[in-house]
Amino acid sequence: MADVKTGSTESPLLRYVVNNPDAFAHNLAAIVEAAGKAAAAYLEPRERGEAKAVLSDEIAEVVKTLAHVGDYWLRDPARLVEAQSRLMNGFMDLWTQSLRRATGEPAEDVVQPAPGDKRFADAEWKENQFFDFLKQAYLLSSRWAEQMVSEAKEIDPHIQHKADFYVRQISAALSPSNFVMTNPELLRETLASNGENLARGLRMLAEDIEAGKGELRIRQSDPGSFKVGENLATTPGSVIFENEVCQIIQYEATTEKVLKRPLLIVPPWINKFYVLDLNPEKSLIKWAVDQGHTVFVISWVNPDERLAAKSFEHYMREGILTGVDVACKVSRTNEVNTVGYCVGGTLLAVTLAWCAATGDDRIKSATLFTTQVDFTHAGDLKVFVDEEQIRILEQRMASRGYLEGSKMASAFNSLRANDLIWPYFINNYMRGREPFPFDLLYWNSDSTRMPAANHSFYLRNCYLENNLAKGILEVAGERLDLSKVTVPIYNLATREDHIAPAESVYLGSRLFGGPVKFVMAGSGHIAGVINPPARKKYQFWSGGPADGDLAGWIAGATETPGSWWPDWDGWLRSLDDREAKARRIGGGRYNPIEPAPGSFVRTRA
Known part of the structure; x- marks a missing residue:
């Protein structure tokens, strides 16, 4: 069958095969070396006492906030069962539609990305059954978690607001689009370049952790393209x-x-x-x-x-x-x-x-x-x-x-986060690409x-x-x-x-x-x-x-x-x-x- 996008008769599975095992092994060694440098950039400021060992206060705040939501549902077994049933029914529908698709029968999406969600723009998220299943399973789970927060009506409104924010942050972080093995575009690019993109990306990761003095400072623009007083802030x-x-x-x-x-x-x-x-x-x-x-x-x-x-x-x-x-x-x-x-x-x-x-x-x-x-x-x-x-x-x-x-x-x-964090995380550290030089994002990173x-x-x-x-x-x-x-x-x-x-x-x-x-x-x-x-x-x-x-x-x-x-x-x-x-x-x-x-x-x- 010809590929819809390219007209090729090549099997779609061949897109996910290492082209050059020797080059891949060489880049894998470079990945390990860069990962070590990133770890050192993270640990050294902590060993010198210049940065906190862990974000204990922030983690404790998230756990405590979400515990209020959990307590709301656990206090009433009936509503807990109803919530669990809602999630399970969603996955049963997804499983049924996946089986129909596998046997060649017409199948419908159980859930779709929100309009304007750019994370799942690649055609493989729809055309490849494995990635389509991952996408829908993620959307089902994340929306269910958000509903669990929004329907916890008896908790304090400020706590509910915090819980909603934290759940959305966690959901954004766990998107399959953020990981090489679960993002078809990243996986194809990694295999086509024999892992060179990840080697470049981890080197950039180490540089950004070092620039942040032990904290990750994600570059949103090419830092070498702008200089205040030369091509920014030039009005006489x-x-x-x-x-x-x-x-x-x-x-x-x-x-x-x-x-x-x-x-x-x-x-x-x-x-x-x-x-x-x-x-x-x-x-x-x-x-x-x-x-x-x-x-x-x-x-x-x-x-x-x-x-x-x-x-x-x-x-x-x-x-x-x-x-x-x-x-x-x-x-x-x-x-x-x-x-x-x-x-x-x-x-x-x-x-x-x-x-x-x-x-x-x-x-x-x-x-x-x-x-x-x-x-x-x-x-x-x-x-x-x-x-x-x-x-x-x-x-x-x-x-x-x-x-x-x-x-x-x-x-x-x-x-x-889905506009200002994760796209740059993917572009910089997964694809190993320098971000586009953009004056507004350079200013955004020039913090005070x-x-x-x-x-x-x-x-x-x-x-x-x-x-x-x-x-x-x-x-x-x-x-x-x-x-x-x-x-x-x-x-x-x-x-x-x-x-x-x-x-x-x-x-x-x-x-x-x-x-x-x-x-x-x-x-x-x-x-x-x-x-x-x-x-x-x-x-x-x-x-x-x-x-x-x-x-x-x-x-x-x-x-x-x-x-x-x-x-x-x-x-x-x-x-x-x-x-x-x-x-x-x-x-x-x-x-x-x-x-x-x-x-x-x-x-x-």
Whole structure:
């Protein structure tokens, strides 16, 4: 029978035969050698006491959480039998359909991958009965496990949320697509290359464990293809101020006239600011400069143990309020527009409330990108936040004075494990291929540390206790009330956001006391924000105030194709379109310290 894809009459079994036993044996020796190097890279930091021996706390947390689900089912024999019967009936159906297929009779799939699941795209997952059976058995088991969690109604909702997350992580890890012997594409490639792909992959594995100082740091992009300041973060400008917490960058004007109000951008300190300046075509910073904004950006420090005590108050005073001082002095005005991204937006909202309480009225508008101020619907990141987990994290941070950037990077990646972890694990270590050079993923892997005091305050007061939304958060001696914030706000959510869910951003719009324009962009936390007009991608929705639920708001909103950037620029101009002569770097008040993007952003975690 001819092969459907190639027209070959070769038996499909011949695809799974070693072509050159001598070469295979040679590569097998290379695999063993590389595996030894990977093991050494993992063990040596632990022998020196530089890394933990095992992830005992994390494993204990998973086991304890799943035990609550097990206890729910074991307490009622009838429902346990019903659950077991459901799984067994599924496997009986699968066995029956497999036998029908083996005898040449028509057979139907018992279960199919979800739409968009790329793990089972290879034709052999469907055409080869062995791999098709593996695929369906896996899907049956994983969906049954997820149902066991979702139907455990009597357990605490937070525990149920954690259990659901852990089960999905375990399910993603155990997919047959992740292993050579159970992935037809990997198996064919391994045998065709006589195992050379695995030899290359294990060498890369050893390199990545060594780069992670005993922890696996999966490379998501070719690390040699990018360099900050050379082909990333290249918009012309200068660092004109710096302190312990940040550098402040002013960008060179490209227009003769600029808006009178300067624009201060507050990026998250969990990541580096140059996501807003990846390259000239994608750069929000360059685009804003070209529209006639005098742009200042805060570049946060990548902290070490010396900054362990830096808190939200320090980041507010030495970061945002200092940035306002600098922007106003350079621009010779007492008015400034501001932008806050993610946790940078949360800090900006805190600053707005503090300014309202103290009478500082220099900030005349705020734009919030994917920012949460009410953490009721904060999504899967809440899985990592409860009293016990924060206590364990605080104990670890106390020993170093900061949280390693890799920890937060791993948490964010785990929210989309089937997109951000396992495809790269397979590509790098199973296929032995360097990942494609992609600027956004290079930035994603360029993680930053977080001061212990700052991060503990953020987790406790925002994610755990939601004190900002409750109006009981205290910073720098002031009790903060967002309803006292009356400046106009442009509040941007993204529809597929897994970090700051659109529902959460939408709910937060109601807490402010002034006019809020809620806008929802297509795509996710990064691509929905970094969407220049020239690319003509995605869309955005705008409409009335954030009343009722999000679904109702979307139903009544106006959908506009393309980028939301021009809409935002128009909103800023509607507030104040007065112009002034373009400002030179430093404005005669500050001397340039170094060219943008500065030295702080180049410090690697």
